[in-house]
Amino acid sequence: MTFRPALILIKEGKICKILPDTSLNVDAACEVLDVGNMLVMPGVVDCHVHVNEPGRTAWEGYWTATRAAAAGGVTTIVDMPLNSIPPTTTLGNFQEKIKAATGQCYVDTAFWGGVIPDNQLELRPMIQAGVAGFKCFLIHSGVDEFPHVTDSDLHAAMKQLQGTGSVLLFHAEMEVQQPSGEDGDSSEYSTFLKSRPDIMELEAIKTVAQLCQQYQVRCHIVHLSSAQPLEIIQAARQAGAPLTVETTHHYLTLSAEDIPCKATQYKCCPPIRGQANQEQLWSALKAGQIDMVVSDHSPCIPDLKRLDSGDFIQAWGGISSLQFGLSLFWTTASKKGFPLPDVVRLLCQKPAQLCCLDKQKGSLFPGYDADFVIWDPEKEFEVKEENIHHKNKLTPYLGFKLLGEVYATIVRGKIVYKQGSFSSQPLGRHLLASQAKTQASL
Secondary structure (H helix, E strand, O other), X not given: OOOOOOEEEEEOOEEEEEEOOOOOOOOOOOOOXXXXXXEEEEOXXXXXXXXXXXXXXXXXOHHXXXXXXXXXXXXXXXXXXXXXXXXXXXXXXXXXXXXXXXXXXXXXXXXXXXXXXXXXXXXXXXXXXXXXXXXXXXXXXXXOOOOOOOXXXXXXXXXXHOOOOOEEEEEOOOOOOOOOHHHOOOXXXXXXXXXXXXXXXXXXXXXXXXXXXXXXXXXXXXOXXXXXXXXXXXXXXXXXXXXXXXXXXXXHHOOHHHOOOOOHHHXXXXXXXXXXXXXXXXXXXXXXXXXXXXXXXXXXXXXXXXXXXXXXXXXXXXXXXXHHHHHHHHHHHOOOOOOHHHHHHHHHXXXXXXXXXXXXXXOOXXXXXXXXXXXXEEEEEEOOHHHOOOOOOOOXXXXXXXXXXXXEEEEOOEEEEEOOEEOOOOXXXXXXXXXXXXXXXX
């Protein structure tokens, strides 16, 4: 993968040709967008987004989430099966979700299904209908309508998923003996951090690795926060388990030592850990031990963050960052010597591969969708409330100076965002996995 001057020809929403000479005469009938020395990269694929529609649209919604995505150079999102009401845990609920998203998406949108107790017979019908895969929790999810699974639920689900090519995503924390952290001052971040120790991730990931090895069903660990389980993940992969893992922008950017008292906008689960742990995550990314970086955009209404009391234990856990992922990652990665091809691999190619979209998304090849982010990796900007397109503006990144400003975002050959303005109507499509498989077999 190299970076060079080029002329990209687009036809019917697909990349037609990539020509090395930008001075070639172009057919007069063509519309030309000259972006000078800016970088044209595959659009970011963010496969961990909570849109919360239908049911909790005061938290977010397809209209605002996908505009924020477009403003951040994200051309594809994959929506989590919670915290919408109803959750995406049955075929009927999935159809309701698709209906809610119709006509509202500025970028392309795929959907995860959910595994909860006793819904194993819904899984194959949802695969047929086009979910990208499934997510489950090994601990309370934070919302009662999406209960966590037991061992017997997991075995039942794995049996259904065998042979389908689908993937099961795990929120990998497990209750261990009741942590002592909650006894402290709940307005101090350290009190919350002690209540979610590394061992909760470690124990959960042991379970995931074992299941993955036993059933040979693709498994994926979402939002890895602790570096401690990396050895278990590596050992499982070396033993032949089809296991992948992601981390998030907040674990790579924020650290426990810098979180002020009562600053509940920093709360998420698993928690942001210390600087030494963060350095280990960066080393694992460089070594290829972590496959991808995503936002885990999980907004809520300000009241649920308990800003008045600053109570970390009671506050909703979730961080808003969908719009800023590319810039957040590049701000630190560029200082750590990560080349631009690594950005493409970690933010575009690998997330597309996870959801079986890698034959149409995440790369600049002829025949692929013409999804691009056009950005200036050297341009610095400040995160200001008036420029945030998420429905709720609360984010720990307010006031941050970030490197790498998005100039324009193109989805299937159409400009959906350019210098602060959006296309006059939403141009995103639903990406249903069953259609992608049908096209691949034609």
